[in-house]
Amino acid sequence: MKHIKTVETRNLCESAKKGGCGECQTSCQSACKTSCGIANQKCEKSDKEK
Amino acid sequence: MIHQYKSGGMNIVLDVCSGSVHAVDDVTYDMIAAYEDINNEASIKTKDTVFSELNVKYGTSKEELSEIYDEITELKDAGKLFVEDTYEDMAGELKARTSGVVKALCLHVAHTCNLNCSYCFASQGKFHGERALMSAEVGKRAMDFLVENSGTRHNLEVDFFGGEPLMNFDVVKEVVEYARSIEKQHNKNFRFTLTTNGVLIDDDVIEYANKEMSNVVLSLDGRKEVHDRFRVDYAGNGSWEKIVPKFQKLVKARGGKNYYMRGTFTHLNPDFLEDIKVMLDLGFRELSMEPVVCAKGDPMALTEEDLPIVYEQYEKLAELMLQKDKEGDPFTFYHYMIDLKGGPCIYKRISGCGSGTEYMAVTPWGDLFPCHQFVGDAAFKLGDIWNGVTAKDVQDDFASCNVYAREECKTCWARLYCAGGCAANAYHATGSVRGVYESGCKLFKKRLECAIMVEVARELR
C-alpha cells in the first residue's frame, strides 16, 4: 500500500480460538506491583500452537 | 473502534479489536478519521465533502484521495480496521475456565523492613499490623497449597516479597528447596522472584539469586537525592551509597537473567527521566519506574499539574530508547515492552490481573489476601493456606472483575492492553474494586501510546 504501512501484529480475533491456556505470567508478579497492564506479558504458547 | 494519535513524528492508527497497528501519512490520517462518518447515513459528511476538504487542506488530487479511500476499505475488509468488538461475551469465559485455579503467590516472608521509606504502601513492611516473619512451616505449606490448587497449570510463580524478604533469607531458601523437591513429582515448574531494597545483598545472596530466582526486582529510585529523600534507614540516613554497588555487582553476575531496577516517582520528581538516565549511567538496562500510589491529598501524590510534565517525560523516554537502540546500547523500560507480534491472547487481555483468583498474597501467618496491596485490610481476607478460600463472597467480587465489567473500560481504546486496571488502585480511589482509577488510566494510555510508537518506529526503520 502506498499510504498505509501496516505493522505485523498478533491477530486478536484469531487468538480467541486457541488462547486461554493460562500458562503465562500473572501481570503483577513481575516488576511493577502497583498497577496492571497485560500488554507487556509474554504468551507462553509456542508459535505453532497459536 | 480505532484510536489514532501522533507521536514521534508519526501518525499511528490502532485498530482496537483486531490489534492491528498502522502508520499512515497526514492525509490518510484525516481520511481514516472521517471514514466512518462517510459511511454513516446519519452523518452529513459524504465522500465528496471529505474529499473536497482534504483537497483544500493538502492539495491531494481526487484520484489520489480515491486511492487512499480504497486502501482503507481494503484494510477494513481484511479485518484490520474498524473491526467490531465481539469479545464482550467471552469476557467471563477465561475466568470461568480457570476458576478455582491458583497459579501465583506473593509470599510476604517478612513484614518488617530495614529501611523506613516514607512512601511505602506497606507502611515500612508492617502492612498496618505487627512486625512478623514467616516461618518455614508456613512457607512450605503455601507451596503445597499452590501445587494442590494449580490444576493442570505447569508454570507456578512465587514472589518473595515483604517488607524486606532478605530479612528472612533462611526461610526463603528453605521454601525454595522444598518447592524444588516437590515440583517434579507434580509436573510443575516453579519460577521465583525476589523483590529487595538491596541493603542485605552480599555474595551469598547474589549467588543464590542467580541460581534460583528467575527474576529479581531491585528498588532504586534513580538520582541519589531523590532516592535518599524517602529510602532512608531508621536513623534517617539515605541508602543510595550503600546499595548501588551491591545492585551493580548483582546485575553483573546475573549474566543475562531477568532483573528489574524498579523506581517510584512522586510529586517531588515528576521529571523522572533524569532518574532513568542515572540508572543507565550506573550500568542498568532493565528499568521500571512507577508512579507512586497514595491517597489523594498526600503531599507525594501526583497532581493534575504534574500530568503534562509526566506525559512529556514518557515521550522523551521513548525517544531516548530509540536513540539508544541506534547507538547499539539498548535498554528496556518495563511499560514499553510490548510484543505486537506475540503478546497475550484475547482471553488474557480481557480477564485482568487475576488478583483474588489465580493470584493471591500470603501473610506471614498464612492468611490469604487477593493480592499484596490488600494485605492488612481485614475485610479482604479470603481464607488461609490450610483451609483455602472461605470468604467466597469476597473472591466472587474479584472473579467478576474483567475489562467488560467496568463501564469506563468497555469503551476505552486501551482496554485490550490494560485489561481493566488495578483492582487495588480502583478500590483506594473509588471504594470499589470494580471502579476505575482515573489518573492511573491517563498515565496508562500515555505509556501505551509511547510503547506502540517505539515498536512502530523499530519496525519501520
Ligand code: SF4
Ligand atoms: S499463555 Fe498465551 S494463550 Fe495462554 S493464556 Fe497466556 S496469552 Fe493466552
Ligand code: SF4
Ligand atoms: S485505561 Fe482505564 S478505562 Fe481504560 S481499560 Fe484501563 S482501567 Fe479501563
Ligand code: SF4
Ligand atoms: S489488584 Fe493491582 S496490585 Fe493487585 S495484583 Fe492486580 S494489578 Fe497488581
